[in-house]
Amino acid sequence: MSDRYLSFVNSLWGRRLAQAVGLPQPLPLQRHRSGQPGLANPVIVAGAGRLTEHVHRLFSSTDTVAATAATVKAPSTVKVQGAVFDATHVADLQHLDELYTFFHANARRLGQHARVVVLGTAPEHCQDLPQAVAQRALEGLVRSLAKELRRAITVQLIYVAPGAEDALDSSLRFFLSRRSAYVSGQVIRLQKPVDSHITLHWDKPFAGRRALVTGASRGIGLAIAQVLARDGAHVVCVDVPQAQSALQQAADSVDGSALPLDITAPDAAALLQAHVSQYGAFDVVVHNAGITRDKTIAKMTETAWRSVLAVNLEAPLQLSQALLDNHGLNPGGRIVCVSSISGIAGNLGQSNYATSKAGVIGLVQGLAPRAAAQQVTVNAVAPGFIETQMTAKVPLLIREAGRRMNSLLQGGQPVDVAETIAWLAHPASGGVNSQVVRVCGQSLLGA
Ligand SMILES: NC(=O)c1ccc[n+]([C@@H]2O[C@H](COP(=O)([O-])OP(=O)(O)OC[C@H]3O[C@@H](n4cnc5c(N)ncnc54)[C@H](O)[C@@H]3O)[C@@H](O)[C@H]2O)c1
The missing domain is CATH 3.40.50.720 (NAD(P)-binding Rossmann-like Domain)
Incomplete structure (x- = not known):
């Protein structure tokens, strides 16, 4: 979604007006471009x-x-x-x-x-x-x-x-x-790295590596797949079978493969394991798929509570355990989860979501020492306000507040989360373990 205010205050007249009346003046962020x-x-x-x-x-x-x-x-x-x-x-x-x-x-x-x-x-x-x-x-x-x-x-x-x-x-x-x-x-x-990998391939650090990204057909998941592929990975893109055509398009766009899979299905771990047996273990697993079903707790249905916990927390927990138990991750492997600043600060109308995302932090901290024994790291990003279809659904005033209430005075882009995940998943990041890194422009929420 475009941030019209950001464009406006960076136009000639917008800048003058913002200066005159003391409005916030975010500067468009400069992001990495290949070749720079x-x-x-x-x-x-x-x-x-x-x-x-x-x-x-x-x-x-x-x-x-x-x-x-x-x-x-x-x-x-x-x-x-x-x-x-x-x-x-x-x-x-x-x-x-x-x-x-x-x-x-x-x-x-x-x-x-x-x-x-x-x-x-x-x-x-x-x-x-x-x-x-x-x-x-x-x-x-x-x-x-x-x-x-x-x-x-x-x-x-x-x-x-x-x-x-x-x-x-x-x-x-x-x-x-x-x-x-x-x-x-x-x-x-x-910390001391959990593995002994030394890479000199700073341009294509994931060359020859296999990455799994859940929820990859759009939004942040698609950006993660694109960044990992840009940096050399073969990306296996996962999304619900209903999103098959968008998923196939996403996988094709990164020269990867599509694996339609509902991560909450009772046989999800077994299907993933079958994939590993056929094509080999992963080097990077990104648990990105997530949903919101916002309501204050008094109005929230049990289905809304359960479904959010099932997708956002139970599935990453079960799939991670299954992969670690069955050699689904190579030594030097990386698990990266997607939490949220809601999981750090809590949020009105998001008790289910915040519970699931705080649980993701528990998953990272609980699993990291065990995974380290297999030379695998487990970390999370906690995005703040990122411009996606998920945040486009937020009512206008709350959306505008979410965008501005951080030190950079704007929302982030999916690529900002993806670049942070690529750093955590980097072969040379074996010393970064059990960390939760906020991608939120230093949001005031939970600061
Ligand atoms: N957008 C934000 O501002 C923001 C902020 C904090 C955290 N996050 C988190 O980032 C992640 C991605 O968010 P997004 O904004 O790109 O969301 P999105 O809704 O655009 O995309 C989520 C993807 O996950 C897939 N998915 C949902 N349930 C699934 C299931 N059972 N099995 C497989 N795939 C499933 C969806 O089909 C969709 O493609 C989520 O975990 C979300 O909670 C987003």
């Missing part, structure tokens, strides 16, 4: 932790030039497209001043659409209380910067566990690129 350089350029690399060298190596291994700067004091007029602050060395409250100094001096140097990443050591991995307190404090800084820098700038915190340094590349590449346009204010924890 992957990383923001130039980027300031600052801080003095254990990852600084690693970050420099990332830039030197590409054609991207990094503007190197220690904690710069004097503001410069030269605009940069990104900043990475390695704060893993921050050991007490005094050290936090370094971040103040750096961001105070450089906030205005960041160009529109710039990417900012702060690297830290998670409090649970700190050696003493002052360090744990200072590292936890970084969350507040990052979430505030994500709210105040505006101009479509995004800001994230990545906590890197000791020993997980080599797992950093795929995450830095994602968060310093246009692929993460609608992800902001997130805190990610990197």
Whole structure:
């Protein structure tokens, strides 16, 4: 669905009017396009932790030039497209001043659409209380910067566990690129990878890999299939048999295969297993299919309650377990679920949906340690307001509020969710496990 307000305030007259009366002025996000350089350029690399060298190596291994700067004091007029602050060395409250100094001096140097990443050591991995307190404090800084820098700038915190340094590349590449346009204010924890895969195929990371995407005939599912296929995967597209013609069209458009399947059918796991026996195990499984049946609980029918839980939660749980129990996922495999900010914040009229999507977070956290033993990761995205047929059904005023109530002042596109899933599913993302990453432009809901 198109966002007419976004187009209007970016027209000559619209911009003037919005400025005059103080209306919100969202900037159209810049998203990744094939053939574009992957990383923001130039980027300031600052801080003095254990990852600084690693970050420099990332830039030197590409054609991207990094503007190197220690904690710069004097503001410069030269605009940069990104900043990475390695704060893993921050050991007490005094050290936090370094971040103040750096961001105070450089906030205005960041160009529109710039990417900012702060690297830290998670409090649970700190050696003493002052360090744990200072590292936890970084969350507040990052979430505030994500709210105040505006101009479509995004800001994230990545906590890197000791020993997980080599797992950093795929995450830095994602968060310093246009692929993460609608992800902001997130805190990610990197662990030692569950597998030992090292990929150098940054352009086609899924080459030779098989991916399964449920609900792939339209909306977010179709975008996921397109992005995974763009990056080299053979995508098996699943959707209900009633959507067969749209499903076949979707599968053809990504040179993939169509598998008509109602994921809530009693024999769904067996049919999927039969598919695996015939064509081989999957490397990526994306549980995207989902439905809403909104009503306040007093008015909600039992069917509406049950059907939402069956599609959104029970099916991903049963299919994941069946695949893991029967070698349906290769070592290095990735399961990615689609939750929602409703599952984090709750939502009026969505008790069934929010229950199912909160359950998806439980599924991720409960299954991840077990899957790790098979060298498989389990993560989720939690989209906010994404422009699809699902949100087109939302009444106008609620829809408009949903679009604007986030730091980027607009709804996301299906591709924003798809790019985030592609990062979680990346062969080099074995260190990202049991994470729930919001794709919501830092929505105020559940913040
Ligand atoms: N659109 C948003 O703003 C938003 C926000 C948060 C989360 N999500 C989640 O993202 C996912 C995709 O949402 P969307 O907006 O693209 O929805 P959509 O309604 O456009 O597409 C969902 C797809 O799932 C399929 N599906 C439904 N039940 C199925 C079943 N039993 N078996 C197989 N396929 C089935 C549908 O046929 C459809 O093709 C859902 O899980 C949804 O809850 C969406």
